[in-house]
Amino acid sequence: MAFDSIAIEGGFKNPVFDAQSMFRAVMQALAEPGTVHRGIALTRPPAPLTPEAAGVALTLCDQDTPVWLDPALRAEEAVGTWLAFHTGAPLANTPADAHFIFVADAENLIGLENFAQGTQEYPDRSATLVLQVKSLTGGAELVLEGPGIESRARLSPHPMPRHFARQWAQNRARFPRGIDIVLVSREGLAALPRTTRIVNQEGEPCM
Amino acid sequence: MNAPSDTIAQYNFAYLDEQTKRMIRRAILKAIAIPGYQVPFASREMPMPYGWGTGGVQVTASIIGPDDVLKVIDQGADDTTNAVSIRAFFQKVAHVAVTTHTADATIVQTRHRIPEEPLKEGQVLVYQVPIPEPLRFLEPRETETRKMHALEEYGLMHVKLYEDIAQHGHIATTFAYPVKVEGRYVMDPSPTPKFDNPKMHMSRALQLFGAGREKRIYAVPPHTRVESLDFEDHPFEVQRFDEPCALCGGMDVYLDEVILDDQGGRMFVCSDTDHCEERRDAGHRGHLAGEDGPPSSISEGGTQ
Numbered sequence: 001m002a003f004d005s006i007a008i009e010g011g012f013k014n015p016v017f018d019a020q021s022m023f024r025a026v027m028q029a030l031a032e033p034g035t036v037h038r039g040i041a042l043t044r045p046p047a048p049l050t051p052e053a054a055g056v057a058l059t060l061c062d063q064d065t066p067v068w069l070d071p072a073l074r075a076e077e078a079v080g081t082w083l084a085f086h087t088g089a090p091l092a093n094t095p096a097d098a099h100f101i102f103v104a105d106a107e108n109l110i111g112l113e114n115f116a117q118g119t120q121e122y123p124d125r126s127a128t129l130v131l132q133v134k135s136l137t138g139g140a141e142l143v144l145e146g147p148g149i150e151s152r153a154r155l156s157p158h159p160m161p162r163h164f165a166r167q168w169a170q171n172r173a174r175f176p177r178g179i180d181i182v183l184v185s186r187e188g189l190a191a192l193p194r195t196t197r198i199v200n201q202e203g204e205p206c207m
Numbered sequence: 208m209n210a211p212s213d214t215i216a217q218y219n220f221a222y223l224d225e226q227t228k229r230m231i232r233r234a235i236l237k238a239i240a241i242p243g244y245q246v247p248f249a250s251r252e253m254p255m256p257y258g259w260g261t262g263g264v265q266v267t268a269s270i271i272g273p274d275d276v277l278k279v280i281d282q283g284a285d286d287t288t289n290a291v292s293i294r295a296f297f298q299k300v301a302h303v304a305v306t307t308h309t310a311d312a313t314i315v316q317t318r319h320r321i322p323e324e325p326l327k328e329g330q331v332l333v334y335q336v337p338i339p340e341p342l343r344f345l346e347p348r349e350t351e352t353r354k355m356h357a358l359e360e361y362g363l364m365h366v367k368l369y370e371d372i373a374q375h376g377h378i379a380t381t382f383a384y385p386v387k388v389e390g391r392y393v394m395d396p397s398p399t400p401k402f403d404n405p406k407m408h409m410s411r412a413l414q415l416f417g418a419g420r421e422k423r424i425y426a427v428p429p430h431t432r433v434e435s436l437d438f439e440d441h442p443f444e445v446q447r448f449d450e451p452c453a454l455c456g457g458m459d460v461y462l463d464e465v466i467l468d469d470q471g472g473r474m475f476v477c478s479d480t481d482h483c484e485e486r487r488d489a490g491h492r493g494h495l496a497g498e499d500g501p502p503s504s505i506s507e508g509g510t511q
């Protein structure tokens with residue numbers, strides 16, 4: 001049946017090495033916020049899940065990591081079936097239960113505070129958002145400061161969640177609790193760990 | 208160096224199975240996002256004793272790929288049993304290229320030292336950590352130290368350092384000297400000498416710490432503040448050595464004492480053997496270096 005073949009095809013060509021190179025891209029992206037990492041191993045998932053977001057899923061998700069799909073991804077049943085087959089990750093009942101959040105419609109994403117923030121004693125028990133964006137350039141410019149950034153980094157992804165700078169400042173204020181974001185597009189991937197501050201040209205925090 | 212193909216099938220790439228790697232990789236990403244915070248992970252048994260740095264080995268195994276070039280040091284040297292064994296392990300299970308040259312390595316795994324040569328963008332320094340909890344000797348209960356980190360309650364740590372001053376007139380702690388990362392978490396740099404603490408501050412390389420027995424991973428991203436704890440009237444100071452390296456004449460490097468004979472003869476030489484060799488290759492000579500190079504007891508490096 002066609003449905004089954006869609007579900008079982010489209011994973012990594014070389015699962016061990018593709019996951020390793022994909023992981024290093026995500027690791028370097030988080031270690032150096034704002035830098036764009038290209039040449040990542042591709043997958044062929046059902047739309048609207050993108051090959052880049054699916055690559056992150058295959059690299060990091062498994063039976064131990066409940067995932068939450070935004071309504072745009074949930075609307076296509078094949079996406080959940082494909083992810084379940086390739087990663088074994090269960091779908092989270094609520095956004096707050098998920099370790100990984102996959103988002104195809106960033107503009108309409110629910111508030112970042114709805115996702116697991118971790119606790120003050122275990123801030124690592126928090127969600128990682130994988131945000132599919134059309135592009136990492138051309139949007140409103142985010143000027144970034146913080147660990148991993150020598151002076152300043154710039155990134156202009158779009159589309160982004162509404163009132164993103166304000167939401168991100170609130171996320172930053174919860175440190176060490178908070179979420180981390182991996183941005184994926186056809187150009188590659190970039191990341192915003194919870195330590196990154198979005199500032200204006202004068203270096204003051206954006207609210 | 209490649210292992211014969213018939214032996215490759217006996218191992219997972221880099222020894223660990225994929226599910227274990229995913230779990231460790233997720234812990235590494237959290238560690239990077241929360242600099243200095245100790246992320247718990249489900250440490251695996253490795254084919255070597257804990258004292259051999261299984262935490263660092265698991266971190267390296269989870270990040271390493273076929274394009275990496277690995278350097279392994281122990282006390283600054285590439286040729287000690289521990290360093291040689293770990294290097295051979297990764298040559299066998301991950302078929303990676305290895306080197307003794309700091310500049311050529313993409314991953315440097317270490318037990319006690321940070322290389323003298325400043326690390327570069329894109330390099331990863333992996334530390335083998337025996338005791339990750341800087342507050343452990345003050346408070347044996349994990350639930351309590353976790354609470355202290357959560358509340359940024361680091362007063363006891365300062366009291367302990369101040370007791371050093373009261374007793375010795377200066378802070379006597381010279382190894383595992385506690386640091387504060389990005390103004391938030393107090394972290395144990397592990398058994399590195401405090402001489403190396405300034406190298407952690409605003410390093411261009413990513414620093415990952417793995418503690419196997421204690422099941423903790425922590426990290427310092429590049430360009431991150433790492434400040435040694437101190438007091439206004441007793442600022443942090445690194446050790447100073449009175450003489451240069453006997454072989455390469457290097458100053459401002461960490462020196463090891465080497466016993467030359469049973470008449471009490473001794474010399475001080477670079478602990479970082481690669482650094483010492485590169486200096487000698489560049490024509491630098493210390494007062495005990497003959498024209499024919501160093502005594503045979505001092506290690507030889509080179510890309511293997």
Ligand SMILES: [Zn+2]
Nearest residue numbers: 452455477483
């Ligand atoms: Zn020397």
